[in-house]
Amino acid sequence: MLRGSLAIWQRDMLILRRSIISELVAVVAYPLTIYLAFGIGMQSYIGLVDGAPYSMFIAPGLITMTAVSAAYNESVWSLWFHRRVQFTIESYRVTPISVSEIVIAKIFTGFTHGIIKGCAVGLVIYAITPFRFPLEHLLQYLLFLIPGSALFSCAGIISGTVMDKPETIGKVEAVLVMPLIFMSGLFFPLSSYPPSVVSWVRALPTTALFEGARRALVAGEMLPLAALQVALSSMVAFVAAVYIFRYKMSE
Amino acid sequence: MQTAAIVTRSLTKSYGELTALDSFDLEVEQGSIFGLLGPNGAGKTTLIRILTTLMRPSSGDAFIEGLDSRSKGRDIRSMIGVVSQENSLDRYLTARENLELHARLHGMEKRLYKHRIDDLLELMGLAGRQKDFPDTFSGGMQRRLVIARALVHQPQVLFLDEPTTGLDPQSRRAVWEYVRSLAGSMTILLTTHYLEEAEQLCDRIAIMDHGRLIAIGSTQELKDRLSGATVYEVEFAGQGADHYAALLGSMPCVIDIKQVENKIAITLECWECLSEIVTALNGAPVRRISLQERTLEDVFISLTGQKVRE
Numbered sequence: 172m173l174r175g176s177l178a179i180w181q182r183d184m185l186i187l188r189r190s191i192i193s194e195l196v197a198v199v200a201y202p203l204t205i206y207l208a209f210g211i212g213m214q215s216y217i218g219l220v221d222g223a224p225y226s227m228f229i230a231p232g233l234i235t236m237t238a239v240s241a242a243y244n245e246s247v248w249s250l251w252f253h254r255r256v257q258f259t260i261e262s263y264r265v266t267p268i269s270v271s272e273i274v275i276a277k278i279f280t281g282f283t284h285g286i287i288k289g290c291a292v293g294l295v296i297y298a299i300t301p302f303r304f305p306l307e308h309l310l311q312y313l314l315f316l317i318p319g320s321a322l323f324s325c326a327g328i329i330s331g332t333v334m335d336k337p338e339t340i341g342k343v344e345a346v347l348v349m350p351l352i353f354m355s356g357l358f359f360p361l362s363s364y365p366p367s368v369v370s371w372v373r374a375l376p377t378t379a380l381f382e383g384a385r386r387a388l389v390a391g392e393m394l395p396l397a398a399l400q401v402a403l404s405s406m407v408a409f410v411a412a413v414y415i416f417r418y419k420m421s422e
Numbered sequence: 423m424q425t426a427a428i429v430t431r432s433l434t435k436s437y438g439e440l441t442a443l444d445s446f447d448l449e450v451e452q453g454s455i456f457g458l459l460g461p462n463g464a465g466k467t468t469l470i471r472i473l474t475t476l477m478r479p480s481s482g483d484a485f486i487e488g489l490d491s492r493s494k495g496r497d498i499r500s501m502i503g504v505v506s507q508e509n510s511l512d513r514y515l516t517a518r519e520n521l522e523l524h525a526r527l528h529g530m531e532k533r534l535y536k537h538r539i540d541d542l543l544e545l546m547g548l549a550g551r552q553k554d555f556p557d558t559f560s561g562g563m564q565r566r567l568v569i570a571r572a573l574v575h576q577p578q579v580l581f582l583d584e585p586t587t588g589l590d591p592q593s594r595r596a597v598w599e600y601v602r603s604l605a606g607s608m609t610i611l612l613t614t615h616y617l618e619e620a621e622q623l624c625d626r627i628a629i630m631d632h633g634r635l636i637a638i639g640s641t642q643e644l645k646d647r648l649s650g651a652t653v654y655e656v657e658f659a660g661q662g663a664d665h666y667a668a669l670l671g672s673m674p675c676v677i678d679i680k681q682v683e684n685k686i687a688i689t690l691e692c693w694e695c696l697s698e699i700v701t702a703l704n705g706a707p708v709r710r711i712s713l714q715e716r717t718l719e720d721v722f723i724s725l726t727g728q729k730v731r732e
């Protein structure tokens with residue numbers, strides 16, 4: 172059944188392999204700049220956050236942020252490009268594979284981009300900063316990173332399916348995606364929010380993702396509810412992405 | 423009886439208010455090259471999109487090799503090749519990789535598609551450029567690559583939506599050559615708004631406009647459908663044209679007469695009155711009498727009342 176998905180995913184991986192160096196340089200530059208500016212530059216002004224130096228506080232969030240925004244970006248732009256610019260989706264659709272196979276391939280591509288780029292940033296932060304964590308925490312961290320990347324890849328697929336204009340895609344990213352990432356406890360602890368807001372913020376799957384991921388990586392704590400929330404959200408997003416794409420293709 | 427390669431019955435497609443395809447009935451014989459001729463906006467692409475299962479009709483039925491397009495989409499897609507109107511090549515894959523991906527989507531095994539792709543690249547004159555990316559290709563080469571891609575899995579029915587639109591005359595002829603070389607091995611449905619293309623390539627032609635079928639037949643049959651009137655051109659050596667134009671113009675079977683210097687074009691009611699003309703021209707310094715061949719353009723004008731919109 173997934174023969175078509177495999178062929179398309181392998182095509183996407185071939186393209187990624189061809190441009191891996193420039194992709195990685197571009198993707199590492201942004202979180203690293205933030206790390207240097209805030210984690211190092213501002214550290215002495217900020218002091219300890221939640222008992223940890225600020226650079227330690229933001230490091231795991233930067234890895235998570237890289238992974239999920241890479242997943243989102245790859246999915247949204249790739250789907251838009253193949254649908255509206257290159258018409259490759261249409262060339263896939265006249266072969267004996269199903270529309271679901273196409274969208275599943277694209278979801279996996281976005282997911283793979285997220286994981287690879289998240290790992291790359293993790294390695295760079297590990298190599299050039301004093302940020303350290305016990306290796307056994309990694310497994311728990313992946314329980315957040317994997318469904319988190321899948322969630323953002325599916326969200327990207329949905330955006331790339333429903334939006335026909337590139338400027339709309341840019342606006343949605345600025346108004347919705349980036350704020351969601353930045354407000355979910357990446358740069359400051361949730362306790363900074365006024366009590367009336369914090370329960371709303373906590374209800375967001377992105378908050379569960381960033382909060383749970385940091386606790387897992389730094390403290391080895393496991394927040395099962397948060398993990399469940401991210402996992403469920405990614406499943407719902409997956410079903411929605413497949414459904415919306417199929418609907419769009421049936422015109 | 424042999425099943426027709428393509429059958430449509432009262433096929434209709436509306437986009438909101440606009441009826442792009444209006445109760446369209448068509449039958450295309452297996453192994454033929456069938457031309458769908460119509461101006462821009464006639465509904466050609468809409469028809470192709472329905473036949474290739476990219477779009478559902480609003481009503482009516484379409485069958486490919488006897489398979490219903492509504493329920494047998496996957497089976498249909500495994501035996502059709504599609505060259506869409508827009509070039510849908512993957513510019514991040516080399517020419518060869520474009521064909522390989524397509525073969526894999528058709529479930530072909532590597533050892534099978536490897537040779538097939540070698541042959542096709544050779545046939546389409548692209549073997550030397552197979553490692554290059556398609557955006558370094560000329561328009562004609564890109565078009566040939568798309569055709570090669572549509573042929574990888576050896577389809578039974580090939581759809582070509584305006585295969586030569588936008589190409590220079592030389593590239594256009596090259597594409598015609600390749601299409602001709604496929605004749606007989608599969609059914610080909612091509613759309614075009616070039617009369618010459620339909621005339622050159624197709625066994626049968628359907629003329630359509632505003633979503634409706636206007637006429638269908640071989641080029642010859644369509645030309646015969648023109649009103650009985652025939653046009654002869656008579657060329658005189660030296661003087662005499664003026665005198666004979668006046669003389670012939672007064673004859674009852676001559677509908678119309680036009681003179682350009684020493685040539686006159688005579689429109690006759692029917693070819694049977696030609697002998698009267700010949701008699702009248704007895705002793706005249708005639709250098710040449712010729713029958714003016716009618717083109718599909720004339721057919722199109724007489725059927726739709728307008729020239730083909732470019």
Ligand SMILES: Nc1ncnc2c1ncn2[C@@H]1O[C@H](COP(=O)(O)OP(=O)(O)O)[C@@H](O)[C@H]1O
Binds near residue numbers: 464
């Ligand atoms: N997706 C669409 N939505 C609305 N109208 C469309 C759409 N596609 C085509 N049309 C209209 O349907 C008519 C037929 O279009 P088309 O099938 O592309 O014609 P052709 O291929 O013969 O040029 C045109 O008037 C066109 O504007």
Ligand SMILES: [Mg+2]
Binds near residue numbers: 468584
């Ligand atoms: Mg068209």
